[in-house]
Amino acid sequence: xxxxxxxxxxxxxxxxxxxxxxxxxxxxxxxxxxxxxxxxxxxxxxxxxxxxxxxxxxxxxxxxxxxxxxxxxxxxxxxxxxxxxx
Numbered sequence: 625x626x627x628x629x630x631x632x633x634x635x636x637x638x639x640x641x642x643x644x645x646x647x648x649x650x651x652x653x654x655x656x657x658x659x660x661x662x663x664x665x666x667x668x669x670x671x672x673x674x675x676x677x678x679x680x681x682x683x684x685x686x687x688x689x690x691x692x693x694x695x696x697x698x699x700x701x702x703x704x705x706x707x708x709x710x
Contacts, residue, residue, distance in 0.1 A: 640655045641682075642700055645698075646697075653682070658698050662698060665688075669690065674691045675690050
């Protein structure tokens with residue numbers, strides 16, 4: 625069974641992953657990619673501009689439209705609990 629950490633190592637050779645939540649979608653990314661994306665998004669927001677910012681995640685690459693009003697959240701990857709039937 626694979627854990628989110630295993631997927632992150634396969635993605636970029638690093639260990640830790642975080643979740644980027646944007647536009648109602650969740651993307652699992654390495655901490656390195658999250659830092660790059662966040663820096664670029666904050667620069668765009670700081671200029672009061674709109675820009676397509678690439679985000680490389682486990683499922684591929686997305687171009688996300690970053691605007692000064694765009695809701696953005698980056699947090700840790702939480703293990704999901706599975707329901708167990710008696």
